[in-house]
Amino acid sequence: MEKTKAIELMETCEAAYLTTIDEKGFPRTRAMLNLKNKKQYPSLAKLFKENNKDFTLYFTTNTSSTKVKHIEKNPKVCIYYCKQNEWHGLMLNGVIELVKDNEIKKKIWQKNWDMYYPGGVNDADYAVLRFKPAYIKGYFKFEQYELKLND
Amino acid sequence: MEKTKAIELMETCEAAYLTTIDEKGFPRTRAMLNLKNKKQYPSLAKLFKENNKDFTLYFTTNTSSTKVKHIEKNPKVCIYYCKQNEWHGLMLNGVIELVKDNEIKKKIWQKNWDMYYPGGVNDADYAVLRFKPAYIKGYFKFEQYELKLND
Numbered sequence: 001m002e003k004t005k006a007i008e009l010m011e012t013c014e015a016a017y018l019t020t021i022d023e024k025g026f027p028r029t030r031a032m033l034n035l036k037n038k039k040q041y042p043s044l045a046k047l048f049k050e051n052n053k054d055f056t057l058y059f060t061t062n063t064s065s066t067k068v069k070h071i072e073k074n075p076k077v078c079i080y081y082c083k084q085n086e087w088h089g090l091m092l093n094g095v096i097e098l099v100k101d102n103e104i105k106k107k108i109w110q111k112n113w114d115m116y117y118p119g120g121v122n123d124a125d126y127a128v129l130r131f132k133p134a135y136i137k138g139y140f141k142f143e144q145y146e147l148k149l150n151d
Numbered sequence: 152m153e154k155t156k157a158i159e160l161m162e163t164c165e166a167a168y169l170t171t172i173d174e175k176g177f178p179r180t181r182a183m184l185n186l187k188n189k190k191q192y193p194s195l196a197k198l199f200k201e202n203n204k205d206f207t208l209y210f211t212t213n214t215s216s217t218k219v220k221h222i223e224k225n226p227k228v229c230i231y232y233c234k235q236n237e238w239h240g241l242m243l244n245g246v247i248e249l250v251k252d253n254e255i256k257k258k259i260w261q262k263n264w265d266m267y268y269p270g271g272v273n274d275a276d277y278a279v280l281r282f283k284p285a286y287i288k289g290y291f292k293f294e295q296y297e298l299k300l301n302d
Contacts, residue, residue: 014235019170019178026244027170027178029231030290080180084165093177139181 002145006090006138007054009081011038018059018096019078020070027078028070032059034081035108047107055092055149057131058099058108062116064125071096071129079131089139092131099128153296157241157289158205160232161187169210169247170229171221178229179221183210185232186259198258206243206300208282209250209259213267215276222247222280230282240290243282250279 010016015031022028035041035058036048047058057079061067071077075095082089099105105128109121117123136147161167166182173179186192186209187199198209208230212218222228226246233240250256256279260272268274287298 015233017168017180017231017233019180019229021172021176021178022244024227025172025225026227026286027172027180027229028244028288029168029170029178029180029229029242031233031235031240074176076175076177078170078178078180080168082166082168082182084182089182091180093173093179135177137179 002138003054003147005088005140006136006147009083009088009090010034010036010057013037013081013083016057016059017078017080017082018067019080020067021074021076022066022070023073028067029078029080030067032061035059041110043110044108047104055133055136055147057092057133058104059096059129059131060108060113060116061127061129062125063098063127065127068098068127068129071098077131087139087141091137091139092133093135094131094133096129096131099130104128104130153289154205154298156239156291157287157298160234160239160241161185161208162189164188164232164234167208167210168229168231168233169218170231171218172225172227173217173221174224179218180229180231181218183212186210192261194261195259198255206284206287206298208243208284209255210247210280210282211259211264211267212278212280213276214249214278216278219249219278222249228282238290238292242288242290243284244286245282245284247280247282250281255279255281 117126268277
C-alpha cells in the first residue's frame with residue numbers, strides 16, 4: 001500500500017530533487033527532470049519496469065556539471081519527491097553513478113533533447129546517472145513510513 | 152535584480168526543503184514550513200527584516216526529530232526553494248543551529264501550533280532552528296547565478 005503510493009508519487013511529480021555533497025562537505029540540492037513521470041516520458045516507463053527495480057532511478061545531466069564532479073568524489077546522494085499540496089514526500093538515500101552503457105543512454109534519449117545536447121545522443125556532454133537505493137522514507141501528512149527494499 | 156528575484160521566490164514558495172547529513176554521511180531532504188512565506192506568516196515578515204539579514208532563515212521542528220540529531224553532529228545543511236512551473240530554484244548552503252533564545256521562539260510562535268506542540272511555546276519539543284548562509288546559488292530557466300552575501 002505504502003509502496004504503491006510512493007511509486008504513484010514518483011510517477012506524477014513534475015521534478016525530482018537531487019542532493020549531492022560538495023567538496024567542502026555541504027549538501028547541495030537542485031531540481032532534475034523527473035524521467036519517471038509517466039505523462040512527460042511515456043516511452044521510458046518500460047525502462048523503469050525492467051527487472052522490477054521500482055526504485056532504481058535514472059537522471060540526465062551535463063557531463064561538465066558541478067553535480068558530476070561531486071558524485072565522482074562522493075557518490076552518496078539523496079533523491080526527494082514532493083507534492084506540497086498533498087503533504088506527501090518521498091526521500092531515497094543511495095549511491096549514484098555515471099552510466100557508461102551506450103544502449104541505456106540511447107534508450108533514455110528523447111528526440112527534443114538536441115536543444116540541451118546539440119551533438120545528439122553521442123554528445124560528450126550528454127550524461128546519464130543511475131541511482132540505486134539503500135534506504136527509503138516516506139512522509140504522508142503527519143505520518144512517516146519506511147519502505148523495505150526488495151530490489 | 153537577482154537578489155530581488157531570490158527574495159521574492161523565498162517569500163512566495165509553499166515550502167522550503169532542508170537537507171541535513173545523516174550519521175552514515177548520506178544527505179537527507181524533507182519539506183519544511185516556509186516561515187518566510189509572507190501570505191502564510193504575515194506576522195513573521197518583520198522578524199526576517201530585522202538587521203537586514205535577508206538570508207538568515209528560521210525553521211520550526213520537533214526537538215525529538217531526526218534532523219535535530221543530524222544537526223547536532225553536523226551543522227552543514229542545504230536549504231532549497233523551487234517553483235517548478237517557473238523553472239526557478241534557489242540553493243543556500245550554510246550552518247544551522249538550535250535557537251536557545253526564548254524571545255525569538257515566542258516571536259515565531261503561531262497561535263494554531265498547539266496542534267503540533269500541545270504544551271505551547273514552552274513545550275520541550277518545540278524547537279526553532281536558525282540558518283546562516285555561506286553560499287547562495289540560483290537557477291533561473293537555463294541560467295545560473297551566484298549571490299554575494301553582504302550580511
